[in-house]
Amino acid sequence: MFHPATADLSLPSVMHALSDPVRLAIVAQLAAAGSDPCGDVDVDLHKSTISHHYRVLREAGVTVTTVEGRTRIVRLRREDLDTRFPGLLDAVLRAVQN
Amino acid sequence: MFHPATADLSLPSVMHALSDPVRLAIVAQLAAAGSDPCGDVDVDLHKSTISHHYRVLREAGVTVTTVEGRTRIVRLRREDLDTRFPGLLDAVLRAVQN
């Protein structure tokens, strides 16, 4: 399960990860809930598709996934993102609430 | 030459427009220079490719293009972007300077 180091976070990758409506919904929900089991997203898609979106977010460095028993806990990498790209995540979170 | 209304700016479209390294370079240069003839980007690509990137930025609402004689002047839509997505462009501009 790959997670990029904070120093390796790339702006194009992060922007791309945050350019899909489904992933923006996931991120918004993570911001509201703090953390999230993988399956708890409120979106009507096949579970493999959701898994794919979680992977894109994780590999871009937007989220961190930890294994807890047989569920995956997903969290936003708020501090890491703010270190590399100050204010970016906050602006996106503010924007995503229309 | 299509430009979306401010109210129609969509977060996924703007994020997507700002997820490509070439377009980020264009935007950074626009931010530094204020405005820009289309051909002045410092990037080694075919002119039709550059034109394509300008179109993506314009149609997402990131830039506005005006015709001035036989050159196109491209400008960032700073105020419009800040109205819809406060702080987003600033965060991206800060992030793009590594």
Add this chain to the structure above:
DNA sequence: TTGACGGTTGCACGATCATCAAACCATAAA
């Protein structure tokens, strides 16, 4: 009026992407 200049448009090509389906893999419960 002819030509050069700055850009756009149309087409094509390979790469990437979002989605689904089916198989698989751990872990926990029966």
Add this chain to the structure above:
DNA sequence: TTTATGGTTTGATGATCGTGCAACCGTCAA
């Protein structure tokens, strides 16, 4: 040990994307 649960992985498919090439178009200068 068997079964169910939560999620990943591996194709496959259609759509979109980034790029280059060639042709085109409007404007300005000879």
